[in-house]
Amino acid sequence: MFAAFYTLVAWLLWLAALPIVVLLSLCGKYRRSLPARFLLWTNPPLPADGIWFHVCSFGEARAIRPLAERFDPGLLRLSTTTRTGYDACRELAPQQTRYLPFEPLLWFWTKPQKALVVMEAELWYLLFHVARARGAKTFLINARISDRSWPSYRRFAWFYRRLFAEVDRVFAQTERDRERLEALGARRVEVVGNLKLSAIPQAKGLLKKPDGYLVCAASTHEGEESAILEGFRRLKSHKPEAKLLLVPRHPERFDRIEKMARGFARLQEWSFALFSEGESLEADLILIDRMGLLVECYAISDLVVLGGAFEPIGGHNAAEAAQFGLPVISGPHFHNQQELFSWIEGITVVDKEKLAETMEYPALLPPTKIVGGREAMERIEEEIRNVL
Template structure:
């Protein structure tokens, strides 16, 4: 049955891939995909990773950063990295030159070389990735595994598929006991609860920013539709705190220019001053748009209030621990379903509806500084990896 599934899955996915080729070719000319699509779907400038290493696969910028505690305990010469996003690639390149875009599954037959271990972050459930790595001799690990309230029913509907995927995974390290139970119901075995790896080693300050004299509000990792709401709330806030300043940090680099234009138009109406961080690395204007990666933790270190994006729209939220480590007062929307375990590990986060953001911001004196209650233990993962060296 397992062999038959492997053959059928491979044939069907190859057929889908061939049908999609003309569309993928056209999309590859778009600026957003000009690197990722040629590399992932045509293997353009995407050489296979060298064999016999420890291979980490992570999807996004945040996940790529989160694996650093594991990366730091391993010899650099055996590190192999892959990702599916441009921002993720920028992070993993800092770990090793053996960093690549992960090819689409059927292309793994040609691309994948034998490795000692495959370590996959969170919810990257690619059947052929696990199956081929295992067939070619790798020990397979799923780390920081989670199963949110929102996603679990969807996984259950496709339970037959995930049972086959988990047959290819040797060890699973889950974020919470509830995640463990849900993963086991889908067929996961050897599941250990280790907490969220994102709490194991939080990013530290890389550059000291000079804090302005007034209250500093950081709108962190914002998404489409959230900036407008935050700008309105800040305008009301400025009437009470005239020397307050706002730093907006859009989540996706491709939105930087759009957000800058939005902020400039808003500032003209409100008579606020505005600047781009890339053009002036100070905080002198009423509103600063942080159009650079890797600086958010430096902003957290001097912020009084943090409005955490990704949760005022049904995105799933972002990591609040990075701000909480500095004792910032944190305001979040209610849609933090992908970060539920992290939120439970932090005291003091104020969860507010978008319609109440302005009012709660004006009541900032009543908010409590956020504080971390717990961290994670990555020791079992480290021991498992070192056992193969």
Template sequence: MEKFFFFLYSLFSFLFYILALPFLVLLSFKTKYKESLPSRFFLWHNKPFKPDGIWFHSCSFGEAKAIKPLVDRLPKAQLRMSTTTQTGLQVIESYTSQSRYLPFEPWLFGWLKPQKALVVMEAEFWYLLFALAQKRGAKTLLINARMSDRSFPKYQKIGWFYRHIFKHIDEVYAQTEVDRARLESLGARNVSVTGNIKLSYLPAVTRKIEKPSGLVVCGASTHEGEEGVILEAFAALKKEQKDAVLLLVPRHPERFDKVAQMAETFALQHAFTAQRYSQNAVLRSDIVLIDVLGELVNMYAVSDIVILGGAFEPIGGHNAAEAAQFGCKIISGKHYFNQKDIFEAIEGIAIVEAGNLSKRLLQYGVLKPTRIKSKSDLTPILESLERVL
């Protein structure tokens, strides 16, 4: 049965790839995909890894940063890193020159070389990735695994499919006991609970920034539809706190120009000053657009209040621990379903509806500084990997 499924899935992936080719060619001209898409779907400048290493796969910028405590404990010569996003690649390239975009599944038949282990972050359930890696000798691990309240019913509907995937995953390391139970119901074996890896390592300040004298508000990791809400809330605050400063940090770099235009227009309408940090790396305007990657933790270090994006729209939220390590007061929207366990590990986060953000920000005096209550244990994962070295 498993061989038959492997054949059918492989055939389907090849057919899907052929049918999608015209769309892939068109999408490859978009700025967001101009590097990742040709590499993933056409193997453009995407050579196979050297064999016999420890291969980590992470999807996004945040996940790529989160695995740093693991990769720092392993021999650099053994590291193989892959990702699916441009921002993710920028992170993993700092770990090793053996960093690549993960090819789309049909390409893996010729691209994938035997490795000692494959370590996949969170919810990257690529059937052929696990199946081929295992067939070619790799020990396969799924780490930081989670099943949110929102996504679990969807996984259950096609549980038969995930049971085939979990047949090729040797060990699973879940974030919580709830995640363990849900994963096991989908066929996961050898499941251990290690907590959230994103709490085991928090990025440190890379350089000291001069803090403005007034109240500093950071609109962090914002998405489409969130900057406008934050700007309006800041304008209300500014009426009471004349020296308040807003640091606006969009999540995705391809939106920097659009958000810059929005901020500049808003500033003109309210007689505020505005600047782009990439053009003047100081915090001397009412509104400062942080349009440089890798600066968010430095902004957290000088912020009094963090309005954490990704949760005022149904995105799923972002890692609040990075700001909580500095004791910042944090305000979040209600759509933090992908970060539920992290939020539960942090004391003091204020959850509000988008429409009530202005009112809550004006009450900043009663907000509590946040505190991280618990962290995670990477020891079982490291011990498992050390056994194959």
């Protein structure tokens, strides 16, 4: 009864959203994803009888890859909701990657699968309900509920009780997450740590370290680059040979960041380069305008300034940099990564206003070290194999 009512409401929302979908589909950022998700344009159903992994973004797609690679490639089915996530999934399964349709479309899009494995907070009711109704065992992995989002979950506890009734197995990051998930109705919840610590991407040696002290400004967002550039200016006054790799989080910002960085470099009389034009790292300031190179940048860097937390974004995966024992500077707004940060020693956390002076003397910063939490992948793989 609830599924029928929910589906009716979802169809009404779909109809109401159509004009907006059409308008946004004319924009470069949404030109592929929205027609695929809301109109099924060039988005056919995933083949039946596989292991269906669903993730949201680029970071989650990268995190789930080592787990997915443990299974027969012929069984892999992947879906995502973002363009960057789609591109990352296609690297793993180019013929079996799709955009996740808007919920009511799942009724005639979804084919029977052996398992549905959903990453973190992608809690779509009909995704679990329809997959389970068609024979799939359903898993929620790397599950977390942050302090910031917990009040909203409690407010809609009646809904989440319905949703978690459709989830067969939950793997939580922490004991606190388990308690919150069970309070919302989740069953068979097991704490295994953070999958992202079991699935840290390894560098392939694609980049050669240039001469001089190398700073990587990683996964930056709007409002963060200006503070990082000022900090690098102060650092470079002590280390004239220093170079900065600027790696924005979202590719649609590349053009805007290029203009800002190029102008800043001109004022400082620095050299500037786009990585895509010659793949050289010899300039003072280099914009990495290509996806998938972040871990390669970490591998050759001396200092990492990790974006996404100097503004209230929620933070990003610090383990990818910490595996190299680098000093890492983060902002205080890492609420989406609190559990992950707890497994890493040595991260320097400062407000954006203090970032420049912190960057000025990097020799004072401690190195980072991952201290635990790498057992999640084996436990999750074991449970998925039990249903094959």
